[in-house]
Amino acid sequence: xRARRISQFEPLLIALVGLPARGKSQLAHRLARxxxxxxxxxxxFDCSEYRRRHMALYGTHxxxxxxxxxxxxxxxxxxxxxxxxxxxxxKEGNSVAIFDGTNITREQRQELNGYCLDSMGFRILxxxxxxxxxxxxxxxIIEILHYSADYKAMSEEEAVDDLRxxxxxxxxxxxxxxxxxxxxxxxxxxNMGETVTAHxxxxxxxxxxxxxxxxxxxxxxxxxxxxxxxxxxxxxxRIGGNSSLSARGQSYxxxxxxxxxxxxxxxxxxxxxxxxxTKQTAAHIPAPKRAIRALNELDAGICEGxxxxxxxxQYPQEFAWRDQDKLRYRYPWGESYIDIMTRLRPVLSALxxxxxxxxxxxQAVLRCMLGYFLDLKLxxxxxxxxxxHTVVKLxxxxxxxxxxxxxxxxxxxxxxxxxxxxxxxxxxxxxxLVTVPSHYDTLPSNLWQNPSETQL
Amino acid sequence: xRARRISQFEPLLIALVGLPARGKSQLAHRLARxxxxxxxxxxxFDCSEYRRRHMALYGTHxxxxxxxxxxxxxxxxxxxxxxxxxxxxxKEGNSVAIFDGTNITREQRQELNGYCLDSMGFRILxxxxxxxxxxxxxxxIIEILHYSADYKAMSEEEAVDDLRxxxxxxxxxxxxxxxxxxxxxxxxxxNMGETVTAHxxxxxxxxxxxxxxxxxxxxxxxxxxxxxxxxxxxxxxRIGGNSSLSARGQSYxxxxxxxxxxxxxxxxxxxxxxxxxTKQTAAHIPAPKRAIRALNELDAGICEGxxxxxxxxQYPQEFAWRDQDKLRYRYPWGESYIDIMTRLRPVLSALxxxxxxxxxxxQAVLRCMLGYFLDLKLxxxxxxxxxxHTVVKLxxxxxxxxxxxxxxxxxxxxxxxxxxxxxxxxxxxxxxLVTVPSHYDTLPSNLWQNPSETQL
Numbered sequence: 045x046r047a048r049r050i051s052q053f054e055p056l057l058i059a060l061v062g063l064p065a066r067g068k069s070q071l072a073h074r075l076a077r078x079x080x081x082x083x084x085x086x087x088x089f090d091c092s093e094y095r096r097r098h099m100a101l102y103g104t105h106x107x108x109x110x111x112x113x114x115x116x117x118x119x120x121x122x123x124x125x126x127x128x129x130x131x132x133x134x135k136e137g138n139s140v141a142i143f144d145g146t147n148i149t150r151e152q153r154q155e156l157n158g159y160c161l162d163s164m165g166f167r168i169l170x171x172x173x174x175x176x177x178x179x180x181x182x183x184x185i186i187e188i189l190h191y192s193a194d195y196k197a198m199s200e201e202e203a204v205d206d207l208r209x210x211x212x213x214x215x216x217x218x219x220x221x222x223x224x225x226x227x228x229x230x231x232x233x234x235n236m237g238e239t240v241t242a243h244x245x246x247x248x249x250x251x252x253x254x255x256x257x258x259x260x261x262x263x264x265x266x267x268x269x270x271x272x273x274x275x276x277x278x279x280x281x282r283i284g285g286n287s288s289l290s291a292r293g294q295s296y297x298x299x300x301x302x303x304x305x306x307x308x309x310x311x312x313x314x315x316x317x318x319x320x321x322t323k324q325t326a327a328h329i330p331a332p333k334r335a336i337r338a339l340n341e342l343d344a345g346i347c348e349g350x351x352x353x354x355x356x357x358q359y360p361q362e363f364a365w366r367d368q369d370k371l372r373y374r375y376p377w378g379e380s381y382i383d384i385m386t387r388l389r390p391v392l393s394a395l396x397x398x399x400x401x402x403x404x405x406x407q408a409v410l411r412c413m414l415g416y417f418l419d420l421k422l423x424x425x426x427x428x429x430x431x432x433h434t435v436v437k438l439x440x441x442x443x444x445x446x447x448x449x450x451x452x453x454x455x456x457x458x459x460x461x462x463x464x465x466x467x468x469x470x471x472x473x474x475x476x477l478v479t480v481p482s483h484y485d486t487l488p489s490n491l492w493q494n495p496s497e498t499q500l
Numbered sequence: 501x502r503a504r505r506i507s508q509f510e511p512l513l514i515a516l517v518g519l520p521a522r523g524k525s526q527l528a529h530r531l532a533r534x535x536x537x538x539x540x541x542x543x544x545f546d547c548s549e550y551r552r553r554h555m556a557l558y559g560t561h562x563x564x565x566x567x568x569x570x571x572x573x574x575x576x577x578x579x580x581x582x583x584x585x586x587x588x589x590x591k592e593g594n595s596v597a598i599f600d601g602t603n604i605t606r607e608q609r610q611e612l613n614g615y616c617l618d619s620m621g622f623r624i625l626x627x628x629x630x631x632x633x634x635x636x637x638x639x640x641i642i643e644i645l646h647y648s649a650d651y652k653a654m655s656e657e658e659a660v661d662d663l664r665x666x667x668x669x670x671x672x673x674x675x676x677x678x679x680x681x682x683x684x685x686x687x688x689x690x691n692m693g694e695t696v697t698a699h700x701x702x703x704x705x706x707x708x709x710x711x712x713x714x715x716x717x718x719x720x721x722x723x724x725x726x727x728x729x730x731x732x733x734x735x736x737x738r739i740g741g742n743s744s745l746s747a748r749g750q751s752y753x754x755x756x757x758x759x760x761x762x763x764x765x766x767x768x769x770x771x772x773x774x775x776x777x778t779k780q781t782a783a784h785i786p787a788p789k790r791a792i793r794a795l796n797e798l799d800a801g802i803c804e805g806x807x808x809x810x811x812x813x814q815y816p817q818e819f820a821w822r823d824q825d826k827l828r829y830r831y832p833w834g835e836s837y838i839d840i841m842t843r844l845r846p847v848l849s850a851l852x853x854x855x856x857x858x859x860x861x862x863q864a865v866l867r868c869m870l871g872y873f874l875d876l877k878l879x880x881x882x883x884x885x886x887x888x889h890t891v892v893k894l895x896x897x898x899x900x901x902x903x904x905x906x907x908x909x910x911x912x913x914x915x916x917x918x919x920x921x922x923x924x925x926x927x928x929x930x931x932x933l934v935t936v937p938s939h940y941d942t943l944p945s946n947l948w949q950n951p952s953e954t955q956l
Contacts, residue, residue, distance in 0.1 A: 241697040258710050394509075394703075
């Protein structure tokens, strides 16, 4: 059990193994996003990008032939450079490097394994991608033809022919991992997660990765997000609480249902928080609904239900602290953005496995969720603009998501408070309140309705 | 992909599969501890306990013969009762039930799978335990002979013979899970985690479980824990900070090293926090050391470095809040017990995979760590007594841990503050401070030394 010798605290090199079009790159980038969000600084080192640096223009499949000496030399050199950069990344104190290459021969793997364990003292895990599902394979091939830099200059016909020949070259050289012969830690992923086998895989990072790899979804994925409709508290500038929708928020709920019936698939399902305003927003949508506690809005603790003006008056120190570091600031008896990111982890992982879900959430919660799918930096999250009465649609394209925002035609207040310039504890009240968005002081009659009508 | 139909939010029944002595019960209970700590309320339903209720006294292996009709009837009835209770547990709103039975026939599994998915709408995952490693198998058999209620009244010779025959009866009936024939989600665990195969395993709970199952350790395990030696801050009743050891703390560091060289194995390794006082405590131990940030003491935020008297004077409200709910209370800009439980999760999982580790930690951190291994209730953790200058040794016995506490002969202050009776915000200062342990006001000369000597 060779891998066991290396301490669990050492960084980890992940080396992908497998033929082209087996989903390696998609797996690499999705895994990287997952690990980064979980606090393991991770980067993907894509061997083909290094190869392209040495060949200004992609020629043909010919460079992948085993007996093409010049091609082999370039490919070996590119692999070496990618590994060198990956190791450098780990030496700099990062946690995981993913070497996205083919590593299809036993010799390549043995060399890499020895270098990593014996010379560097780092951990190493091989992940082999196998795909027997013809439909899935064809889907992957189409994505390569569309998105690969190699095929930008070719006609579709040429590209198809070239890729087919490239695959044949690789298939001739491929030696699948054999756990009875090779002394390596590996995970084999068949058909993008249908069957996952781990052999001599130890350690915490590795266990987490194994868990993530099982049950990755492969079919195209569409997710919708919206904040609840304008609530009574929104209208009068109060945060948190559990108020009902305002009359305009009620309109949004109806318009939202119409919009979705026009654009969303019939098997749409809806996830709401446990709070009234998200349940009311989803009320008219004819789809199965589930209320999830982890989707509840950031808990403002002792400031729940206050206006910003009241927070400044009663807790000026807390209010200034929050402005200084909104990401990490925790309300007394409440939460920070970091806290909700933590509680959102299982929901996000669950969501990655789903399709056609509408999440009806809250401002801070949606900032974190969208930040995850769009690979935003943590510090950007607390000031991201996620307006009311707007539907955000994410469509998976490979490992990236395309964003589409649709503002539905129902008026509402703006709840987005920018970071003020002066965040010191000794600032004036005017300085503290300068970015507070305008709101009503009490609910005007046109935004009021009988709460009993809207109770769920 | 039948299991996919059931929503990820439904509760999960785990059914173990495998011959006796394959480590099923150990796996069940360790998994339950792990899941409970991660917030998934989990309980094990042990089929053999139900069987024993129907047979006041265990007779012989004979009841396990396939053609023993009365025995079969009792076993079927016991299994049904265990499953019924497991389902009831899930219906009550709990998250996971583990059915610890043998489920060795295809028919049994098919029936259980259908009942769970179709009648209950719950998720179900089979975990098959296979053991080809003869050494491991013998170890498991010896544990059964020692600890099973069935063999309490037998001589060792009789018990060995009986268990051998029982195993033969089971082997005749055993049909290993075959993923090409059986339409079930399953994980196969070979040799307690050496190879782990997941087939059609989807969902967040399941992924986490799969990760946990890979790399479970099987050899006997000894772990040591101690708080740092008495620090200068301990002596003068201040919390947190990063002070050096007092002279008495320094003595403890030397006595601790002697004690361990006498009792611990030669491959001992030491994990400390990143704070001076734990590093100084480990300084004389001739073993590899690693400083781990997640082992740092609970961050007292704005109260770092204060005495309890000062906290009561400057933040009486915070001090009262903490006394009201010490488990969940978070210092402003600091942490709660719940917070450190969360950050300790990866360390605890890593520790479960290790052997011969000494953790040099802190009061709150060790309360949580020991609480995990000893299955304590969360509310007990913050008041658990973990005194200074004491070594706690845990020895794994099956899935339980035996505790041994050794107080080393070096004097120190007591830092354990009990919950006072009056926790109201309006209490008097005297009421708030009634349980503060006695301490020096400034460091007396006999506890002082030149800090430069002790800097690491």
